[in-house]
Amino acid sequence: MDAERSKLLKSVRMHGFAVVEAQLFLDSHPTCKEALEYFRKHQKEYEEAVAKYEEKYAPITVGGVDCDDEWTWATKPWPWERSEN
Amino acid sequence: MEICTPKSSDICAAGFCDGCPQPEGKFPESTPIGMAYVPFQKWEKTYDVNIALCRGTIFPSLDKPFIGEEAVSNGCRKK
Numbered sequence: 394m395d396a397e398r399s400k401l402l403k404s405v406r407m408h409g410f411a412v413v414e415a416q417l418f419l420d421s422h423p424t425c426k427e428a429l430e431y432f433r434k435h436q437k438e439y440e441e442a443v444a445k446y447e448e449k450y451a452p453i454t455v456g457g458v459d460c461d462d463e464w465t466w467a468t469k470p471w472p473w474e475r476s477e478n
Numbered sequence: 479m480e481i482c483t484p485k486s487s488d489i490c491a492a493g494f495c496d497g498c499p500q501p502e503g504k505f506p507e508s509t510p511i512g513m514a515y516v517p518f519q520k521w522e523k524t525y526d527v528n529i530a531l532c533r534g535t536i537f538p539s540l541d542k543p544f545i546g547e548e549a550v551s552n553g554c555r556k557k
Contacts, residue, residue: 415536
């Protein structure tokens with residue numbers, strides 16, 4: 394996996410994790426301004442990282458598959474796979 | 479905790495009485511006993527996201543490794 398790709402994947406993971414953490418907090422603090430702001434910020438960064446990664450490399454989730462000519466979910470490496478195959 | 483001097487005759491010698499020193503908790507008087515209470519989490523300055531991913535939380539006050547880093551290096555007990 395080239396450096397650019399793993400850097401992008403790390404960004405997907407970091408911001409995805411921050412989104413989940415904010416979600417858990419917001420479940421019990423639904424009107425907390427700081428938490429809502431934090432969620433919006435990382436949600437945006439997460440979506441950007443996913444969009445870039447999927448456009449250039451492979452789908453992050455099945456929902457992100459572009460299957461114009463082949464089912465890339467199966468033909469391209471999954472996000473958790475270490476090396477190209 | 480100072481030793482109490484029982485005001486009334488009934489019980490004490492740490493069998494409890496009116497004079498016994500009661501630990502002052504932060505709970506309001508009306509709080510029923512016999513229940514468990516968890517302090518409500520407040521938002522706080524979060525870890526930077528790359529740190530948060532390694533620590534498993536964005537909240538420093540939730541970052542409680544039950545096995546201290548110095549005692550265990552990456553998950554295996556030191557011989």
